[in-house]
Amino acid sequence: MKERTLSYTLMVPAFLIVLATTLYPLAYSFVTSFREWDLTKQRRPGDFVGIENYVHAASESGFQNSLWVTTIFVVTSVIVTVVLAMSLALLLRREGRLHTFTRIILILPFAMSPALIGVSYRFMFNPEFGVLAKGIGAIFPALEGTPWLASPDLAMAILVITDVWHWTPYMTFMCLGGLASIPRETEEAARIDGASNLRIIFGIILPQMKGVLMVTAVLKTIFALKMFDQVVTLTGGGPGTSTETMAFFIFNVGFKWFDMGYASALAWILTAIMMIISAWYVRMLLSERKMATA
Amino acid sequence: MAEVRLVDIEKRYGSFVAVAKQSLTIENGEFLVLLGPSGCGKTTTMRMIAGLEEITAGDILIAGERVNDKPPKDRDIAMVFQNYGLYPHMTVGQNIEYPLKLRGVNKATRQQQVQDTAAKVELDALLGRRPSELSGGQRQRVALARAIVRTPKIFLMDEPLSNLDAKLRVTMRAELKHLHHELGVTTVYVTHDQMEAMTLASRVAVMREGRIVQLDTPRKIYAEPADLFVAGFIGSPSMNLVNGSVTAGRFRAEGIDVPVDLPDRDSVVLGIRPEELDIATDSSAPVAGKLYALELTGDSTLVTMRMGKTSVCARGPADFEAAINEPCYLTPKAGARFHLFDRNSGQRLDG
Numbered sequence: 001m002k003e004r005t006l007s008y009t010l011m012v013p014a015f016l017i018v019l020a021t022t023l024y025p026l027a028y029s030f031v032t033s034f035r036e037w038d039l040t041k042q043r044r045p046g047d048f049v050g051i052e053n054y055v056h057a058a059s060e061s062g063f064q065n066s067l068w069v070t071t072i073f074v075v076t077s078v079i080v081t082v083v084l085a086m087s088l089a090l091l092l093r094r095e096g097r098l099h100t101f102t103r104i105i106l107i108l109p110f111a112m113s114p115a116l117i118g119v120s121y122r123f124m125f126n127p128e129f130g131v132l133a134k135g136i137g138a139i140f141p142a143l144e145g146t147p148w149l150a151s152p153d154l155a156m157a158i159l160v161i162t163d164v165w166h167w168t169p170y171m172t173f174m175c176l177g178g179l180a181s182i183p184r185e186t187e188e189a190a191r192i193d194g195a196s197n198l199r200i201i202f203g204i205i206l207p208q209m210k211g212v213l214m215v216t217a218v219l220k221t222i223f224a225l226k227m228f229d230q231v232v233t234l235t236g237g238g239p240g241t242s243t244e245t246m247a248f249f250i251f252n253v254g255f256k257w258f259d260m261g262y263a264s265a266l267a268w269i270l271t272a273i274m275m276i277i278s279a280w281y282v283r284m285l286l287s288e289r290k291m292a293t294a
Numbered sequence: 295m296a297e298v299r300l301v302d303i304e305k306r307y308g309s310f311v312a313v314a315k316q317s318l319t320i321e322n323g324e325f326l327v328l329l330g331p332s333g334c335g336k337t338t339t340m341r342m343i344a345g346l347e348e349i350t351a352g353d354i355l356i357a358g359e360r361v362n363d364k365p366p367k368d369r370d371i372a373m374v375f376q377n378y379g380l381y382p383h384m385t386v387g388q389n390i391e392y393p394l395k396l397r398g399v400n401k402a403t404r405q406q407q408v409q410d411t412a413a414k415v416e417l418d419a420l421l422g423r424r425p426s427e428l429s430g431g432q433r434q435r436v437a438l439a440r441a442i443v444r445t446p447k448i449f450l451m452d453e454p455l456s457n458l459d460a461k462l463r464v465t466m467r468a469e470l471k472h473l474h475h476e477l478g479v480t481t482v483y484v485t486h487d488q489m490e491a492m493t494l495a496s497r498v499a500v501m502r503e504g505r506i507v508q509l510d511t512p513r514k515i516y517a518e519p520a521d522l523f524v525a526g527f528i529g530s531p532s533m534n535l536v537n538g539s540v541t542a543g544r545f546r547a548e549g550i551d552v553p554v555d556l557p558d559r560d561s562v563v564l565g566i567r568p569e570e571l572d573i574a575t576d577s578s579a580p581v582a583g584k585l586y587a588l589e590l591t592g593d594s595t596l597v598t599m600r601m602g603k604t605s606v607c608a609r610g611p612a613d614f615e616a617a618i619n620e621p622c623y624l625t626p627k628a629g630a631r632f633h634l635f636d637r638n639s640g641q642r643l644d645g
């Protein structure tokens with residue numbers, strides 16, 4: 001009994017730190033989301049306004065726009081990343097010196113800081129001196145001098161490209177892990193049974209990768225929903241508001257316009273979306289495990 | 295149906311020789327069993343025939359045609375994998391149907407054939423299940439069914455019965471033998487179970503460390519093992535092997551003295567099968583020692599006796615009883631065969 005008391009006592013400091021750094025801000029922002037608090041006018045949170053901040057979100061055009069931008073960004077970057085990662089994994093799964101080398105090289109984009117990626121890509125797509133802009137211009141002369149980041153669609157495309165570039169390696173490794181766990185005999189049996197290479201990939205390998213691909217897609221979705229650094233350093237949300245993702249918009253509401261109440265409400269909406277996806281993810285993981293041990 | 299010829303084939307992994315350079319011809323319609331202990335290269339040999347493993351050197355010919363560079367699907371084979379290789383995302387029925395589907399068989403025929411094959415391996419009730427919902431033995435039968443649902447040029451079976459319980463194994467063995475009789479398809483069958491090899495094979499290739507040490511009919515392999523390894527591997531319980539020497543036409547070792555037809559020499563191993571020894575009461579019997587153990591097998595009793603370091607086993611009548619550690623005598627049955635081997639090379643000495 002004494003030992004148990006002691007062990008709980010020893011846990012108190014850690015618990016206090018978690019409380020102070022995580023739970024308290026969370027609770028505070030939750031409470032704030034039901035208050036009016038304009039930092040330019042008042043230093044302390046103002047009156048409780050019920051769910052007014054949430055109601056406001058339903059009709060306010062800035063948030064509506066960010067929701068739309070985020071949806072486009074998440075859907076395209078998740079699809080492109082997962083497809084690319086799976087394809088790369090299929091190419092890289094064989095053993096061999098070249099494959100090992102490529103796998104090592106693949107680590108690099110993931111090791112880079114997202115903010116730095118944004119800055120690098122801004123330089124590389126600069127129409128005057130950017131290496132990628134010039135390279136594309138050399139291959140397709142019609143595109144020479146295109147102001148890449150000045151067009152809403154192209155800016156979004158480049159934002160997606162940087163994100164895909166950043167995340168594909170990590171997702172490739174997840175897919176490689178999944179591929180390694182597929183028994184070699186299933187593919188060999190299909191080869192003997194007379195399946196073509198494409199048929200083996202789509203009929204034998206991908207169905208067995210279903211679980212891994214779902215997990216990859218859900219994880220990527222959560223990461224894409226939170227994406228912030230690249231928007232700041234690459235497009236700054238522009239041109240106009242065409243790349244203002246939710247995370248970026250919430251930041252602006254809170255720290256540019258100092259509407260803390262509204263920003264908190266928006267942050268909690270984003271959190272709710274991610275919590276729903278996470279819950280789904282956990283449920284899927286559990287059912288996967290159940291299937292694996294069956 | 296086709297003849298399979300392996301000409302000077304070899305398989306090395308780096309410097310490790312998995313299958314040593316050798317040739318083997320499997321006759322058209324033959325049931326050839328590759329028999330040997332685990333790790334001797336049976337699976338590797340089979341995978342080379344299937345085209346799943348690149349061969350380091352040599353040629354593989356199927357029906358006279360060199361297939362070295364042909365992918366597995368163009369070799370017209372069906373294979374049962376040692377660890378099943380079932381498609382986990384398909385039901386049992388879909389697994390069995392898959393080879394037919396890939397070869398463009400129409401749906402009605404497919405379903406009929408799946409039904410027939412499933413019945414043969416007693417899987418009819420499980421067609422809707424996933425492989426993950428089956429026991430090891432059931433999975434093995436699905437793998438078997440997937441192979442025999444089609445009539446290919448060659449069947450390759452890698453220990454297809456190893457995970458079945460004893461009773462089902464006997465049933466399946468008969469089923470396979472009947473199937474082979476009906477279809478006459480050239481079959482290469484891998485096993486480490488000598489009983490399976492003896493009962494199924496037209497010819498048995500006994501392998502050891504990547505090399506075929508004897509290739510013969512089951513009868514010949516049993517009656518005339520080419521060396522000590524084969525002698526010890528074939529037969530259950532295995533052949534008694536006793537170290538001794540031959541002088542003046544008699545083989546002598548502690549507790550043993552029998553006449554043999556061999557010039558004088560040392561380092562001889564005498565082999566005699568337990569079923570060719572009788573229990574004697576007479577103390578002048580050629581094999582004498584102390585009773586070590588009695589094991590009733592149902593139709594007979596295995597009598598093990600010791601003389602010094604060697605032990606000798608005999609198959610006696612089921613009602614035989616005697617006291618352990620008491621003197622015991624054995625005598626070769628009339629017409630019993632003595633096998634003589636050189637102790638150092640392991641090779642057979644007599645004809």
Ligand SMILES: Nc1ncnc2c1ncn2[C@@H]1O[C@H](COP(=O)(O)OP(=O)(O)O)[C@@H](O)[C@H]1O
Nearest residue numbers: 307310312330331332333334335336337338339
């Ligand atoms: N891919 C491989 N790489 C290296 N060694 C291998 C490989 N596959 C098999 N071997 C070795 O080759 C030998 C023969 O293996 P195998 O043909 O599977 O034996 P078995 O007779 O039990 O089927 C074994 O010693 C095994 O360790």
Ligand SMILES: [Mg+2]
Nearest residue numbers: 336337376452
């Ligand atoms: Mg094997």
